[in-house]
Amino acid sequence: MDAPVNGPANEALWVRTDAVIPGGGIYLTRSARFAGRDVMPSFIASAEGCRLVDADGRSFLDFNCGNGPNLLGYRHPEVDAAAASQAARVDLAAFFPEVMPAYAERLLEWGDGFHWALFTKNGSDSTNLAMRIMRAARRQPYVVLFESAYHGFGIEIALAPETTFDEQHKYVIRVPWNDAGALLEVADRYGEQVAGVMLNPLDQNPAQPTRGVSPELVDAIARFRQRTGALVTVDDVRNGFRLHPRGSHVHMGIDPDLLCLGKAQANGYSTSTVLGREALRAAAERINFTATYMFSAVAFRAGMATIDIYERDGVFDHIVAMGQRLKDGIVRAGREAGHEDTVMSGPAAMPTFLFAEDSRAKRARTFARHAAQRGAIFHPLLNWFVSFAHKEADIDEAIDIARRAFELTPTDVSLL
């Protein structure tokens, strides 16, 4: 029997956390317990590049990347230097930070075809604002979302909300993922009452293979727009900068009215964005929307540095190459250890690991626990993320750890 993943310091922090912070759905996927008891290390003490150190002083090769933000590497020296230099002048003060228009211009230079930018704080702020802008522009109430698509914690869009009244969801229509026919039925039924459609480039189903958007759905969205006049938002908060260097809408071949960004856009500094087309500017201006923390000059500087480095250093090509090396190596190691059903689905820089023959991800959790005990964070339920800090040697080390973890994992779930 191996030692627990969570050493005494982690366990002591859990006792304190359970006393003062509610559990359950709160912080759901962020909690190490979402992966199961003692599968992942729980409390992080330091980070650098692609490595984490937990409260017990154990080091881990990380593929969670803060659930997305770590695009260039934890504590990237240039991003942190840009942020520190700004912090030495001002972060959050009165009115607008001097750097704000420059960062908007930089994002519009990156995001081809958009005309204005709005900065929010959370990714959920961006999806919420996008829905409001679509509704305000069209003066219609309905928004179409897709099942298994995650757009944040707003009660109107949450996947498992604790609602006490149906009106909270009355104007959201959920269409099955990639179901072009169902989408066009919505056009028949609701017509011009639809304000807009919001979609992610990937679905998000814990312990399921990742599905992208099919070309048939892309075609159906185009027809839907024509027939109803609906607007389209691409929610790229989770996938941005990892599916296509110019945004996941380019990857999908969709020309959206609004694009939501977050997570990776500032390498872990907290800022999110909505980019929009000129035709929606007037609608945006009708919305009362502000929050004190949206105006962090430090986050804006970090975001500018992040996108500069992303383009300068060929980050996209690197994370795709490393992600592909990881996917191939993990599948090969799994099969060599007798796990013929090892699957790495989804795009290279955001692969999703699972065993095809598993029950409640028991084998995946066992594999993840063995890997964590050997120093690698392979989430058993959520997709993994690759950063620019992951180099070939790191990927190969990860595959070596995976090989050993596969050997220790039963190939038959009934043994667990």
Place this chain on the structure above:
Amino acid sequence: MDAPVNGPANEALWVRTDAVIPGGGIYLTRSARFAGRDVMPSFIASAEGCRLVDADGRSFLDFNCGNGPNLLGYRHPEVDAAAASQAARVDLAAFFPEVMPAYAERLLEWGDGFHWALFTKNGSDSTNLAMRIMRAARRQPYVVLFESAYHGFGIEIALAPETTFDEQHKYVIRVPWNDAGALLEVADRYGEQVAGVMLNPLDQNPAQPTRGVSPELVDAIARFRQRTGALVTVDDVRNGFRLHPRGSHVHMGIDPDLLCLGKAQANGYSTSTVLGREALRAAAERINFTATYMFSAVAFRAGMATIDIYERDGVFDHIVAMGQRLKDGIVRAGREAGHEDTVMSGPAAMPTFLFAEDSRAKRARTFARHAAQRGAIFHPLLNWFVSFAHKEADIDEAIDIARRAFELTPTDVSLL
């Protein structure tokens, strides 16, 4: 004719901002233009203590305090050192930051009578979460809010929303400020269908005197709770740490089920909080609520340092004393210049300036413009904030600037 408040660098930044960032209701009170054209400096380049420097290099004695967060002084050395020390280890990584339970414990030590803490990002996240917890706990839909009370940018609670369908407000009941009778009528009409009441300690009406909560309303809330079983949230995002050293609920004499914090709690680092009572823990745990950026170890460390310094240095007593000196001095200076109707309403550390005889705040804006031209930021529509960095000499300098600005402002609005 004085030179404009906004010099060429500010004006150039406005041209760029107008090209790439929608205006109107977006960032409403944060925009310098909310005060009127060329009343306030617009783009901030640096800040220290209680001073700002704008993009044109002009220095201002500031009473906006970032609209609240600047409690101890911009770039407070100890807060920034705590944050930098944490940033050198890790800010945002996978799972939970090691410091998270310690910060929750620290806030619970400060906030007498609460049993758990939840960290959010925006203040709006906290009010939104509080409403969800009250509804989940009571399994009832209605929430009572008060007119002129600001609780953030959520469409259900926004004061001037761009709604396209009535259902967005169906389960929010607005009662006139301090109207105890109207509140008790809600009890008669809705009874146990009310999940909770959310209130601020102060109303927020641009260019109106600040009103606190009356003892009659406090009594009515107690009766309302008894009759309906409703829960009570005090939204202390804006007023926290400036009305009472232990929270504005103590100032009001209300014993709430939930307390929302934000803004001043981390001196400008972005974190907000809901503190709650044991009886609501189970309801909180039923809510799926998370966001990547909520787990900033740097913000948590800054928050811990802020509350330590706040208690250690007697910050509350200082800001009250300085605020009272400011209120008295401004009123005296106004009257000496012939403005018999100069009013400074509200609590000492958050005073609201106005002329009683004004039309669309024209005189107040003129006064504010003259003050800005002479180096002081006196918002003509929103309350001012006092920080620990404001010392006697700063207050006296502000009063001197006000004296000159009063002399240049007509005592009769028909002259404007």
